[in-house]
Amino acid sequence: MWRYRYFLTSKPVKQTITLTVNGCEHAIEVEPRELLVDVLRNHLRLTGTHVGCDTSQCGACVIHANGASLKSCTAFAIQFDGAELTTIEGLGQPDKLHPMQQAFQQHHGLQCGFCTPGMVMSALDLLDRHQQPSRHQISEWLEGNLCRCTGYHNIVNAVAAGAEQAAALDTDKTA
């Protein structure tokens, strides 16, 4: 009961945090209870990161924070004060897609596209660990990403192809 009164009478305490998202620094006023994904979508209007289940199962909200992938529906924005975030918007532009995005397009790694931002962000975290992942490693890695359309076959194809293209680009750069 006291909590109900608290809910009615207290004003949310906001704090200002700094997030560097896709290279741009933002100072944002947030309530502690605001989820990272909600801040990205509602405050910064970066709506490429999706909310599918809101229970940390589907992975549509996967982004990178300080280089590691996470489910942004299961984190408070306030925990990330000072962090560097990358969302799907930070990878490529419609006329210049990231190799992994291109691979999803070429291999029909999506149908409705709702899970795709999370799939792509998760796949890129895999490439940080294994430059040439096996099909088994890819399907194990995508454990935390659900797709209800394609049955995963083409998604695994796309990640494998994206990995090859990314590796080829790396070789070009070092050559």
Add this chain to the structure above:
Amino acid sequence: MYPFEYHKAQSVEDAVAQVTRGDDGKFLAGGMTLIPTMKQRLASPDLLVDIGQLDSLNGIRKDGDTIVVGAMTTHATVERSPLVNAHLPGLAQLAAVIGDPQVRNRGTLGGSVANADPAADYPAAVLGLNASIVTDKRTIPAEAFFIDIFETALEEHEIITEIRFPIVKNSGYKKFPNPASHYPIVGVFIAVTDDETRVAVTGAAGFVFRCEEAEKRLAARFDAAALEDMKLSHEDFNEDIHATADYRAHLIAVMASRLVESMR
């Protein structure tokens, strides 16, 4: 979600001092259990003290014949640690199969052990390796730590700072995961030392326990065949939509056999 106050702890002392300000203050580690619980309103703390980013609680080191893992070390860090892989392969195997990659990037050893979910993976390694749980107040042996479902020897607002895992001759972990959540329906950790073979089981009962029958058989002969026809009493085992108690008892023998096979 109900509103709450947030404090980012500067040190363990600061965390302990701050958390008592709330009527129901809680520590926030990786948040992989607490945040979903708060969303479902199964918990509604009025104050969260974030200890997840305390450097003093993070990291892995070798101290003599012990591997010491800081409480806020993520599963991904344990999984990839050269020290853990070299000295305690079972612990690395276990960390590598918790949840999914995103959970492993955020979830922490201390958070998992303090929460003591009956189906958490880490308690199997803590009990199997006979580890010591070091808190801001004392050191608790694994045997005295897990008390019941979601219940540990920790006092209110006591923080796990590190867990000390003795290096053993051989170790391994295998689980039968729930295909949806990847929580173990049954998980078995085996540690072989000079003196004994320890078999710890998670997922099967209200909290992690040692399977003495399997230990006895494996001490006599470390061979999967030694576990054949092992029938365990399953009176206290969990029963749910995923598996009956009888099935869980059967799975212990199956997972232990497969694990022994892979460890030889």
